Amino acid sequence: MKLLKHIRFLPGSGILKGMLVTARNLIGSYYDPRRLRTVRYPEERLPLPENSRSVPFLVYDGDDAETGLRCVACHICETECPARAIHIVNACDKRGKVLKRPHRFEIDISACMGCQICSEVCPFDAIMMDNAYNHAAFERFDSLTLTRERLAKPNAYFHRIKPTEAAEIDSRLAADRSRMEERRRKKEAANATHNESAR
Amino acid sequence: MRLVEPEGFGANGVGGGDGDERLLELSMGPQHPSTHGVFRMNVVLDGETVVRLQPVFGYLHRNHEKIAESQSYLASIPYTDRLDYFCSLSNNWAYVRAVETLAGIPVPERAEYIRVILAELTRLQNHTVFLGFLLGDMGGWGTALMYAFRQREEILDLFEALTGSRMMCNYMRFGGCRCELPSGWMEQARAVVAGYPAFLDEMEQLLVENEILVARTQGVGVVSAEKAVNAGLTGPILRAAGVDYDIRKVDRYGIYDRFSYRVPLGEHGDTYDRMMIRLLEMRESLKILQQAMADLPEGPILHSDVQVRNLCPPEGEAYCRVEAPKGELGFYLISDNTARPYRYRIRPPSLINLTLLEEMSLGMKIADVMVILGSIDIVLGEVDR
Amino acid sequence: MISAEQIREHVLHARPDAGLELISNLCPSCQDSLLVAAEDAVEVARLLRDDPELRLDYCSNVTGVDWPERPVRTPPGSAPAGQRMRAEVAARPGCFEVVYHLFSMSLKHGPVVLRMRTENRSDRVRLPSLTPIWHSAEFQEREVFDLYGIRFDGHPDLRRLLMWEEFEGHPMRKDYLPPAEDDVREPFAAARNRMVQ
Ligand code: SF4
Ligand code: SF4
Numbered sequence: 001m002k003l004l005k006h007i008r009f010l011p012g013s014g015i016l017k018g019m020l021v022t023a024r025n026l027i028g029s030y031y032d033p034r035r036l037r038t039v040r041y042p043e044e045r046l047p048l049p050e051n052s053r054s055v056p057f058l059v060y061d062g063d064d065a066e067t068g069l070r071c072v073a074c075h076i077c078e079t080e081c082p083a084r085a086i087h088i089v090n091a092c093d094k095r096g097k098v099l100k101r102p103h104r105f106e107i108d109i110s111a112c113m114g115c116q117i118c119s120e121v122c123p124f125d126a127i128m129m130d131n132a133y134n135h136a137a138f139e140r141f142d143s144l145t146l147t148r149e150r151l152a153k154p155n156a157y158f159h160r161i162k163p164t165e166a167a168e169i170d171s172r173l174a175a176d177r178s179r180m181e182e183r184r185r186k187k188e189a190a191n192a193t194h195n196e197s198a199r
Numbered sequence: 200m201r202l203v204e205p206e207g208f209g210a211n212g213v214g215g216g217d218g219d220e221r222l223l224e225l226s227m228g229p230q231h232p233s234t235h236g237v238f239r240m241n242v243v244l245d246g247e248t249v250v251r252l253q254p255v256f257g258y259l260h261r262n263h264e265k266i267a268e269s270q271s272y273l274a275s276i277p278y279t280d281r282l283d284y285f286c287s288l289s290n291n292w293a294y295v296r297a298v299e300t301l302a303g304i305p306v307p308e309r310a311e312y313i314r315v316i317l318a319e320l321t322r323l324q325n326h327t328v329f330l331g332f333l334l335g336d337m338g339g340w341g342t343a344l345m346y347a348f349r350q351r352e353e354i355l356d357l358f359e360a361l362t363g364s365r366m367m368c369n370y371m372r373f374g375g376c377r378c379e380l381p382s383g384w385m386e387q388a389r390a391v392v393a394g395y396p397a398f399l400d401e402m403e404q405l406l407v408e409n410e411i412l413v414a415r416t417q418g419v420g421v422v423s424a425e426k427a428v429n430a431g432l433t434g435p436i437l438r439a440a441g442v443d444y445d446i447r448k449v450d451r452y453g454i455y456d457r458f459s460y461r462v463p464l465g466e467h468g469d470t471y472d473r474m475m476i477r478l479l480e481m482r483e484s485l486k487i488l489q490q491a492m493a494d495l496p497e498g499p500i501l502h503s504d505v506q507v508r509n510l511c512p513p514e515g516e517a518y519c520r521v522e523a524p525k526g527e528l529g530f531y532l533i534s535d536n537t538a539r540p541y542r543y544r545i546r547p548p549s550l551i552n553l554t555l556l557e558e559m560s561l562g563m564k565i566a567d568v569m570v571i572l573g574s575i576d577i578v579l580g581e582v583d584r
Numbered sequence: 585m586i587s588a589e590q591i592r593e594h595v596l597h598a599r600p601d602a603g604l605e606l607i608s609n610l611c612p613s614c615q616d617s618l619l620v621a622a623e624d625a626v627e628v629a630r631l632l633r634d635d636p637e638l639r640l641d642y643c644s645n646v647t648g649v650d651w652p653e654r655p656v657r658t659p660p661g662s663a664p665a666g667q668r669m670r671a672e673v674a675a676r677p678g679c680f681e682v683v684y685h686l687f688s689m690s691l692k693h694g695p696v697v698l699r700m701r702t703e704n705r706s707d708r709v710r711l712p713s714l715t716p717i718w719h720s721a722e723f724q725e726r727e728v729f730d731l732y733g734i735r736f737d738g739h740p741d742l743r744r745l746l747m748w749e750e751f752e753g754h755p756m757r758k759d760y761l762p763p764a765e766d767d768v769r770e771p772f773a774a775a776r777n778r779m780v781q
Contacts, residue, residue: 011410051361080508082277
């Protein structure tokens with residue numbers, strides 16, 4: 001019989017060996033954190049790693065969520081979102097000219113799968129991944145549709161949840177800005193000399 | 200549940216016998232603790248013995264292929280996470296490799312190493328959970344499963360620190376990986392790998408000689424090598440039948456030819472061998488991990504001139520496969536030189552490994568069916584797609 | 585690895601009258617395929633499996649492809665390099681295709697890509713089943729039948745695999761229109777329904 005082959009010592013020794021393991025784990029769970037990895041959840045929470053992601057939010061610079069929004073409503077995230085969870089409507093001025101900022105920006109977090117493709121494709125670093133995970137609501141539609149007001153969060157918040165990434169993006173944006181500034185100044189200077197020589 | 204007349208099954212070669220005999224037709228699932236998701240089996244029983252078994256699929260079908268054909272190549276990566284949700288990184292790799300083959304995209308060396316590291320970590324945690332669930336299917340709810348989940352948590356922590364998500368990693372991109380390793384990640388990963396053998400020793404001590412487990416698994420669900428090959432079984436359950444076929448060795452994809460590791464093979468093709476194969480495979484994975492972590496080169500992580508967004512591969516088709524923890528995971532893509540795949544097909548190992556489920560189960564007791572199903576190791580997200 | 589051209593010659597050597605056509609694939613993957621005539625398919629498949637030099641004992645992937653009738657954009661022959669596939673397909677009336685990816689576990693080579701085409705997309709959609717040769721095709725052919733509506737003659741158990749029995753239509757066909765999602769809130773509904781079409 002095949003069974004006999006595996007019984008080395010006496011019948012039941014395999015089970016006894018297994019019991020030894022459970023005993024070790026039982027006792028170990030009192031002092032070894034590797035053997036007891038859980039915490040009592042709602043009161044105690046494990047720190048989230050910096051990369052941790054849940055749903056996206058919109059970053060704004062300064063303190064005004066209206067004007068500081070980095071988003072220019074280019075609709076790239078809307079087209080790339082695999083779940084089609086983003087809906088954007090551009091703002092218009094009085095004469096109906098389309099402006100480069102969102103009038104409505106909505107994310108349906110009941111469909112959003114937190115894949116962060118939107119923040120990856122956004123060329124303006126305007127949409128970032130949040131790590132807040134408590135989104136439970138009593139109603140499926142409006143409470144789970146994050147509007148622009150609920151999505152907009154200050155850059156300081158971004159710095160708080162993801163310091164490394166935020167610092168990186170800030171320095172990149174600052175470098176971009178200074179390069180633009182440089183270029184503008186050069187152009188102005190060139191224009192000035194041009195005008196001078198023309199005169 | 201209903202009693203059926205044996206005559207009703209006479210036509211199918213089942214039943215028969217004298218009028219006293221009654222067969223019981225039992226529908227197991229889709230809500231059943233041991234079907235690993237929403238999977239149903241129509242079982243016909245003679246007493247407790249299985250005389251016929253028909254798997255019923257589709258409860259988790261969402262037509263992933265159709266969705267993928269309606270959107271860009273990039274947007275399908277997060278969907279592949281949700282195929283076999285235990286092994287999202289292997290799925291990512293299979294898909295991006297298919298696109299890379301289709302479009303001829305080179306991958307930087309560092310990215311290749313990171314991919315190997317992540318794929319082997321995925322294999323480790325998949326097999327770990329497998330062991331826990333197998334015990335659960337035998338009625339040993341709790342103990343082994345909890346140990347397995349506790350250990351797996353260490354690997355999931357690594358995944359979360361790197362990719363931002365424990366299970367839906369969405370990490371690989373055409374021509375490399377999405378982001379650089381965070382600082383301290385490598386040290387943490389080394390510590391996890393270093394601590395793993397102790398866990399495996401403990402698991403072995405718990406399982407390998409346990410008389411109950413041996414009695415429940417040896418000689419249960421035997422499948423011969425020949426049948427396994429013909430039925431397209433892949434992965435550990437093929438190797439448990441003694442067929443030496445590991446795609447990492449055969450295709451030498453990525454940089455697997457740089458590492459030294461062995462492919463464990465079984466002899467009997469039964470459930471016990473399938474379990475042991477996985478235990479041994481984890482040890483081999485640890486070897487690969489140690490080598491890959493030691494050699495990890497510096498360099499870019501994403502090929503610089505690949506267009507990840509709006510990728511339009513040239514016209515043509517490619518079939519590309521990897522050795523996922525559950526077997527051969529293949530992606531077949533046809534491009535018509537637009538930004539969307541013309542045809543996007545997944546070859547799911549879990550579905551095809553079920554081909555022989557009926558054959559393995561015939562003549563076994565109903566309680567063994569759960570063990571056999573557990574030993575095949577399916578995930579319904581991948582079976583039904 | 586043996587090329588598709590060599591395999592074609594090998595098969596034609598054994599069975600000179602088999603309808604076997606090479607379809608080249610010019611993209612970087614270079615996976616050429618063999619188009620086999622439906623009436624010879626079972627014979628050719630058996631030969632591929634049992635031939636001592638090929639021993640393609642493992643059929644990995646079976647899938648359908650839908651090629652609807654398309655206006656001929658590039659006349660065949662004048663297509664520039666790299667465009668052969670489209671020209672060739674566009675010149676055809678619509679058809680369904682079944683693609684088999686074969687490997688050899690004993691000789692460790694592959695993939696060999698085998699294709700079959702139906703005569704049209706409406707009524708002549710029968711193809712021989714290769715499940716008797718490779719058992720692994722069983723569920724996958726059922727899936728192709730389910731999602732594309734290709735009927736496999738000789739399949740032991742041809743039923744729907746993923747959709748339910750009463751379902752009408754074949755969702756993977758390019759012209760299949762899914763019912764609109766009805767419980768999605770308005771601004772998203774349009775986008776999501778557009779997506780599935
Ligand atoms: S979030 Fe970024 S990608 Fe989306 S619309 Fe605004 S600027 Fe464009
Ligand atoms: S995280 Fe993914 S699913 Fe969610 S809004 Fe962004 S792109 Fe869409």
